[in-house]
Amino acid sequence: MKKILALLFVATTLSCSDKDDDAFTYPKETEVQNFMWQGLNQWYFWQADAPNLGDNRFATNEEYVAYLEKYTDPEEFFYQTCYKHSNIVGTDNAIDRFSFLNNDYRTLVNSLNGISKSNGMEFGLVRYEGSSNIFGYVRYIIPNSDAANKDISRGEIFNRVNGNTLTESNYVGLLFGNNDSYTLGMADISGTVITDNNKEVTLIKQEGMVENPILVAKTVEVNGTKIAYLMYNGFTNGFNEQLNTAFGQFKSEGATELVVDLRYNPGGSVNSSRLLASMIYSTNTSELYIRQRWNDKIQSSFKKGQLEDYFASKTDKGTAINTLSLNKVYVLASGSSASASELLMNGLAPYMNVFHIGERTRGKNEFSVTMVDDIDNDYIYSPARENKINPSNKWAMQPLMGRNENAAGFSDYTKGLAPNIALKEDISNLGVLGDPNEALFARAIQDITGTTAKRDFTVQMPVEEVSNSKLFTPIKDNMYLDKVEALPLP
Incomplete structure (x- = not known):
């Protein structure tokens, strides 16, 4: 028996897992838990290390049903199933930090x-x-x-929401709860001292808001050197054409150096990272960008060509890629830079000097794939198969399924990528993104040209984050696999 795997536009045939989906029967009320267990048993990267996902975990149908019924909350079931030890619950027992789920696959896909x-x-x-x-x-x-139409801008400070002082115990509910609006109480900052002021700003959440991840794309000239600057805040496949256009702009402006600002970029599309890498380095389609590593049950089912991604000469829409063909790139990255951001840096490392300014990155080196209750597609989400998804189960999982290694075989950066030059943002003086005087950009300019308009890089109030707004979006710091080639069947 064979099953069809569809990773969005990818088609390949895989042998079925040791536990057939129909090996056990289950009550209707446990269909969400059954979908989760079956999908994780086949695809989860650490399937072999999770006792509750073992192929021989259940000796009888009754044992399987009892397990499905044990956790009525799908979220609790998901995380319990992924624990290292079946009888110990807690964060320290979790195999990974990044797998997650959503109760509506449409919300996740939109994100x-x-x-x-x-x-x-x-x-x-x-x-x-x-x-x-x-x-x-x-x-x-x-x-x-909505915020763009309000009196609020980069670098401003707030310490109250709806009149409540922000604390570790209440910030999630106040800022990330079900409320569609909140009023911020603003504050002044002087050196390292923060004091309340009387300014208030009310912000309203809008449905269907689209963020263009290309916040700034410009070329500056310093001492005769033309330096392209790209502020890129998410690897979003829908903006690949605009990204390529930005590089066409850099080329037409005569840029010979590039600074890619990923300090707030939590990741996203693997394919977008491949295309961006090609715009930076090369369109040589015979050079390997990354190679996938799946769990042991899946790995042998793929052909070599299905596991490898090469640099691209065209976008998905067939547009010739505008490449700068550089041998060195400056990357501004922080602890908020994760997954596809780190993948870009690691994938380019065997071919060019990736000069990292900022902080150690987050350390997210695994990819995921969106999973839904579509049994005939091995639970892999495909936009062409939405009418095949079980209509009574809208849950989606985004479990880690594998790692991407670079052309040198390196993928072990779970502790993050260390900077060449360590420099934190200064909360008391964040500066303007894309301005040559902004600290991190200025530090890159200094290394490129030997001079800069901002010579003092002393940080009075370094950023020591508890969290950030990106981590409370449905995709968080996800790196998702979304190959677009129609690969041959094995």
Whole structure:
């Protein structure tokens, strides 16, 4: 018996798992749990390490049903099933930090395409030293959003929401709850001192808001050197053409150096990272960008060509890629830079000097695939098969399924990628993104040209984040596999 795997536009044949989907029967009320167990048993990267996912975990149908019925909350069932030890519950027993789920696959799929419910303010949260109170700082404002029409901008500070002082115990409910609006109480910052002021800003979340991840794309000239600067805040496949257009702009402006700003980029599409890598380095389609590693049950089912991604000469729509053909790229990255951001840096490393300024990255080196209750497609989501998804089960999983290694075989950066030059953002002076005087960009310019308009890089109030707004979106810091080639069947 064989099954069809469809990774979006990818088609390949795989042998069925040791446990056939119809090996056990189950009550209708456990169909969500059954979907989760069957999908994780076949695809989860650490399937062999999770006792509750073992192929021989259940000796009888009754044992299987009893397990499905044990956890009536699908979220609890999902995480319990992925634990290292079947009888120990807790974060320390979790195999990975990044697998997640959503109760409506449509919300998740929209988020992967940059569509969400948002007020357009992206922010970080920082703890006061020696206190459980926290405050927020505005990272940037998404154009054409509600926040873009309000009196609020990058670098401003807030420490109250709806009149409540922000603390570690209440910030999630106040900022990320079901409320569609909230009122921020703003604050002033002087050096390392933050004090309340009387300014208030009310923000309203909008359905269907689309974020263009290309926030800034410009070329500056310093001492005769033309330096392209790209502020890229998410690897979103729907904006690959615009990304290529930006590189065409860089080329026409005569840029010979490139600074890619990923400091707030939590990741996203593997394919977008491959295309961006090609725009930076080369369109030589015979050079390997990355290679996939799946779990032991799946790996042998793929042909070599199905596991490998090469640099691209064209976008998915057939547009010739505008490449700068560089041998060195400057990347601004922080602890918020994850998954596809790290993949870009690691994938380019065997071919060019990737000069990293900022902080150690998050350490997310596994990819995932969206899973839904479509048994005939091995539970893999495909937009062409939405009418095949079980209509009574809208849950989606985004479990880690494998790792991408670079052409040198390296993929072990679970502790993050360390910077060549360590430099934190200064909350007391964030600067303007894309301005040559902004600290991280200025530091790159200094290395490129030997001079800069901003010579003092002393940080008075370094960012020590508790969390940030990106981590509360449905895709969080996900790296999702979305190959577009129609690969041959084995």
